[in-house]
Structures are given as C-alpha cells and as structure tokens.
Amino acid sequence: MSGTGVSTTTGTVTTKVPARLDRLPWSRWHWMIVIGLGTVWILDGLEVTVVGSIASRLSEDGSGLSITDAQVTGLAAALYVAGACSGALFFGRLTDLFGRKKLFLITLAVYLGATALTALSFSAWWFFxxxxxxxxxxxxxxxxxxxxxxxxxxxKYRGRVDLIINGSFWLGAVAGALLSVVALNTELFAPSVGWRLTFALGVVLGLVILLVRRHVPESPRWLFIHGRTREAEDLVADVERRVEAETGRRLPEPERAISITVRRSIGFGEIAKTVFRTYPRRAVLGLSLFVGQAFLYNAITFGFGSVLVTFFDVSSSVTGYYFAVVAFGNFLGPLFLGRLFDTLGRRPMIAGTYILSGVLLFATAWLFGAGRLTAVTMTACWCVVLFFASAGASSAYLTVSEIFPMETRAMSIAFFYAVGTAAGGISGPLIFAGLTSSGVVSDAVLAFSIGAALMVAAGLVAVFYAVAAEGRSLEDIATPLSARAAETDPAR
Structure with missing residues (x-):
C-alpha cells in the first residue's frame, strides 16, 4: 500500500489523497457510499410524485383540507421548489464551511420533521x-x-455513478405513484387519511436512510483542504486496506501529489469572482442546463396527473399507474446512458440528451394538439422523451459539481440549482398548471412547447461550452483555489 505522502511547511500541505482516491477499483466501500447518499433522491422522487398524484384527491370534499387542484399543482409545488432553492443556498454555504457529513445528516433531519408535519396538515396554510x-x-x-x-x-466511474444516483429520484417516483393508487383507494382508506399515509411513509424511509448514512465518512478532499490532513490520510489508508483485502491485490502507487495552502473558509466575494470571472462560460452552461431541466421536470412531475384527468378523463384514483410507467422510463435513461458520459464523453452526451429530448417533446406536443394521442399513447410518448431528458437533467448536477474549484463546490451546486430551479422550477408548475387547468388543448400544447424549447436551447449551449471532464481528476478539471495559493507561497 502507498505511503501517505504528507509534508507540511508553514501552512502548506502536500498530499496524494486525490490521486489515491481516483486510482481505487470499485469496491464494497463505494457501494456503501452510493447506498448511504444516493437513497435520498428516492425520497425526493416520492415527495414530488405523491403531491402530483394526490392533487385531485386533496381538492375533493372530505380530504380534510380546503384547497383546490390548481393550488396543489401550482402554489404548493412552487413553494416546495422555493424551499428547495432556499435550502440549497443556506445549507450549501454551511456544507463548504463545516463539511459534507455534518450537513447531509442535518438536512435529512429537516426533511424528516417537515414531512411528518405535512402529514398532520389541518389547513391549507399548514400544508403550504x-x-x-x-x-x-x-x-x-x-x-x-x-x-x-x-x-x-x-x-473513471464518476459520471455514470452520479447520473444513476441522481436518476434514482425516479425509483422514488415509481414508489410514490404506486403508493398513491393504494392510498387513494377509498375502499381501503378514508379520503382524509390515505394521502396522509403517503407522507408518513416518506418519514419511515428517511429514518432508515439516516441509520445507513451515519456510516458514510467525511470527504477526505474536504478534510485536507481544511487543515485536517491526518484525518484525510488515515481515512484513505483505511479504505485502501479494505480494497486490498477485498481484491487480494496490492494497489498501484498514486502518480501525482497536490500542494495546497490550508484555508478555513472562502468568502462569498471570492466564490462569485471565481465562478463568474474565472469561469464565465461554465457559469452560462450551468445556468442553461438547470433552467431547462427544472422547467420541464417540475412542470411535468407536478402536473402530469392533472393532464390525464383533464384531457383524457382518467380517474384520479388510477393516474398513479400511468405515472409509474413514465417514472420507470426516466430511471432507465441514466441507467443505460450513464456509462456513455464516461466513455463517449460529457459534451456529446449532455448536448445530445438535451436536444433530442426537446425535439421529441415538440413532436409529442404536435401529436397532442392534433388529437392523435390517448392516455396510453401520451404516456408512451412521455416515456421516450424523458428517457433522454432524465439523463440530461442528471448531468446538470454532475456538471456544476465537477467544473468549479473544490472550495466552491457545494456553493456552486447550490447557486446553480437555486437560480436555475427558481427560474424554471417555480415558473414551470405555475405556468403549466395555469395553461393545462384551462382544459384548452392549445394551451397545453404551448406549455409542452415552452419546455421543449428550453431543453433544446440548453443543449445548444452545451455544444459550445460543455467541459470534457470524463476520466479526469476533479483537481485537473478546476484547480483548487488553495492549490493556486500554494503555487505563489514564497515559503515553499
């Protein structure tokens, strides 16, 4: 096993931690990371889908809430997204300051408490x-x-793993859609009880995930950047011992070391300067990808059930079956296409999935407007569109996570998610609900076309601005600010 490769001189640290992590083969330890961290996307999918599926039931007499269908798919959806944007910015800053592990435990606890209280809603304002x-x-x-x-x-695995983990949102969507079918069955549960049970299940799943997540370690990269070099080295050394015991082979020596100047925190001014002045094209890319996917997905996931009820006379008690099919198609996109983001490359795959999904959505809008679709064929069209769109949308999170310096990573994710989602994710449900609730086909066609145009536009931006990050170390894609400081350190 390799040595630690640590030297410290007047606040400057030289380490091989990034290279040691990147040269590891896939192991049980990595599966533990995937399960411990990735499962929260299942909860998010469950949350979003449940609200879309139960919208019609919540607005019915006897639900226990005085609320309209448009308020559920429009206002409540927009408030959920607004909360997500605010939470991303608030906790994103804390994540860069206090570490990944502390914050992914705290944020899950916030989710659990809020979901439990949603299940106890007694009025519209409490629900909102x-x-x-x-x-x-x-x-x-x-x-x-x-x-x-x-x-x-x-x-070498980062692209596909990130996409599949973000795509696991749709496994939660499948669960939420099927759960809503059972929960909305008035022969099993009273109208005021079934929808509450769907939220209660989210709490149960969250508690299980919290137990698993306690065993996920802090990021060694974050540790050494913040002066906790010995902890980072010991953590990686322990992982190396596990991998060597599992594979029965000695790991190769890491090739590169990196020198950084220890910095406890980075101010907002330096973060903004780095993102917008040092990497302006990457900033445009991140915003474009998030606005496009946020409008499309938040509009569709919150409003798909209402479209089926309004235009195809599908009973609200069975819309979950249709959405489960669409959701499963979404998961298959990142699952089957994810590997290509690491092999064929980021630029062709990001641009291709965005543009192709937009073109297919335009075709779906035309067929819908021409009256050539039924509830079944409409669902089939959405499956095809979202198979590609899902891989593209997941790549937006991967992109903004890997193309900016490590010290700004969490805040960059938070910023682009918040701004892009505020622009597309809040406006999407409101515009979509307003257009589709009218029951006018041409209004719904317009809603679909707006989403399609934004996806195509984002894909065209990716053609010119996407970064060839496949197979490259994070430190090579964007040099850490602390490493730049070390290069100019006169004490070295």
Whole structure:
C-alpha cells in the first residue's frame, strides 16, 4: 500500500489523497457510499410524485383540507421548489464551511420533521408551510450529497455513478405513484387519511436512510483542504486496506501529489469572482442546463396527473399507474446512458440528451394538439422523451459539481440549482398548471412547447461550452483555489 505522502511547511500541505482516491477499483466501500447518499433522491422522487398524484384527491370534499387542484399543482409545488432553492443556498454555504457529513445528516433531519408535519396538515396554510420546509431540507441535500459523491467516487466511474444516483429520484417516483393508487383507494382508506399515509411513509424511509448514512465518512478532499490532513490520510489508508483485502491485490502507487495552502473558509466575494470571472462560460452552461431541466421536470412531475384527468378523463384514483410507467422510463435513461458520459464523453452526451429530448417533446406536443394521442399513447410518448431528458437533467448536477474549484463546490451546486430551479422550477408548475387547468388543448400544447424549447436551447449551449471532464481528476478539471495559493507561497 502507498505511503501517505504528507509534508507540511508553514501552512502548506502536500498530499496524494486525490490521486489515491481516483486510482481505487470499485469496491464494497463505494457501494456503501452510493447506498448511504444516493437513497435520498428516492425520497425526493416520492415527495414530488405523491403531491402530483394526490392533487385531485386533496381538492375533493372530505380530504380534510380546503384547497383546490390548481393550488396543489401550482402554489404548493412552487413553494416546495422555493424551499428547495432556499435550502440549497443556506445549507450549501454551511456544507463548504463545516463539511459534507455534518450537513447531509442535518438536512435529512429537516426533511424528516417537515414531512411528518405535512402529514398532520389541518389547513391549507399548514400544508403550504411544511411543503416549503420539506423542500428546504431536500435542497440542502443536493449540495451536500453531490459534493460528497463526486469527491469520493473514482474519476473513471464518476459520471455514470452520479447520473444513476441522481436518476434514482425516479425509483422514488415509481414508489410514490404506486403508493398513491393504494392510498387513494377509498375502499381501503378514508379520503382524509390515505394521502396522509403517503407522507408518513416518506418519514419511515428517511429514518432508515439516516441509520445507513451515519456510516458514510467525511470527504477526505474536504478534510485536507481544511487543515485536517491526518484525518484525510488515515481515512484513505483505511479504505485502501479494505480494497486490498477485498481484491487480494496490492494497489498501484498514486502518480501525482497536490500542494495546497490550508484555508478555513472562502468568502462569498471570492466564490462569485471565481465562478463568474474565472469561469464565465461554465457559469452560462450551468445556468442553461438547470433552467431547462427544472422547467420541464417540475412542470411535468407536478402536473402530469392533472393532464390525464383533464384531457383524457382518467380517474384520479388510477393516474398513479400511468405515472409509474413514465417514472420507470426516466430511471432507465441514466441507467443505460450513464456509462456513455464516461466513455463517449460529457459534451456529446449532455448536448445530445438535451436536444433530442426537446425535439421529441415538440413532436409529442404536435401529436397532442392534433388529437392523435390517448392516455396510453401520451404516456408512451412521455416515456421516450424523458428517457433522454432524465439523463440530461442528471448531468446538470454532475456538471456544476465537477467544473468549479473544490472550495466552491457545494456553493456552486447550490447557486446553480437555486437560480436555475427558481427560474424554471417555480415558473414551470405555475405556468403549466395555469395553461393545462384551462382544459384548452392549445394551451397545453404551448406549455409542452415552452419546455421543449428550453431543453433544446440548453443543449445548444452545451455544444459550445460543455467541459470534457470524463476520466479526469476533479483537481485537473478546476484547480483548487488553495492549490493556486500554494503555487505563489514564497515559503515553499
């Protein structure tokens, strides 16, 4: 096994931790990371889908809430997304300051408490408040978890693993859709009880994930950047021992070392300067990808059930079956296409998935407007569109996580998620709900076309601005600010 390769001189640290992590073969330890961190996306998928599936039931008499269908799919959805944007910014900053592990435990706890209180809603304002706070916790998860995943997973696997983990959102969506079918069955549960049980299940799953997540370590990259070099070295050495025992082979020596100047924190001014002045093209890319996917996905996931009810006379009690099919198609996209982001490359895959999904959505809108679709064929069209869109949307999180310096990683994820999602994710449900609730086909066609145009536009930006990050160390894609400081340190 390799040595630690540590030397410290007047605040400057030289370490091989990044190279040691990147040259690891896939192991049981990596599976523990994937399960411990990735499962929260299942909860997010469950949350979003449940609200879309139960929208019609919540607005019915006897639900226990005085609320309209448009308020559930529009206002409540927008508040959930607004909470996620706020939580991403708030917890993103704390993640860079206090570490990945502390924050991905805290954010999950926030989610659990808010979801439990949502299940106890007795009025519309209570429901709206705790939908916002549920989103607040989930938004914090995005920054903390994407940072940890990309910093712990070897570079040659990073693209596919990140995509599949983000795509696991749709496994939660499948569960939420099927759960809603059972929960909304009035022969089993009273109208005021079934929807509450769907939220209660989210709490149970969250508690299980919390138990697993306690065993996920802090990011060694974050540790050495913040002066806790010995902890980082010991953690990586322990992982190396496990991998060598598992494979029965000695690991090769790491090739490169990196020198950094220990810095406890980076101010907002330096973060903004780094993102927008040092990497302006990457900033445009991140915003474009997030706005496009946020509008499309938040509009569709919150409003798909209402479209089926309004335009195809599908009973609200069975819309979950349709959405489960669409959701499963979404998961298959990152699952089957994820490997190509590491082999064929980031630029062709990001641009290709965005543009192709937008073109297919335009085709779907045309067929819908021409009256050539049924509930079944409409669902089939969405499956095809979202197979590609899902891989593209997941790549947005991967992109902003890996193309900016490590000290700004969580905050960069938080910023681009918050701004892009605020622009597309809040406006999407409101515009989509307003257009589709009218029952006018041309209005719905317009809603679909807006989403398609934004996806195509984002894909065209990726053609010119996407970064060839496949197989490269995070430190090679964007040099850490602390490493730049070490290069100019006169004491070295």
């Amino acid at each position: 408040l705790f939908r916002f706070l549920t989103g607040f916790g989930i938004g914090g998860e995005y920054a903390a978890i994407n940072s940890a995943i990309d910093e712990l997973i070897p570079s």
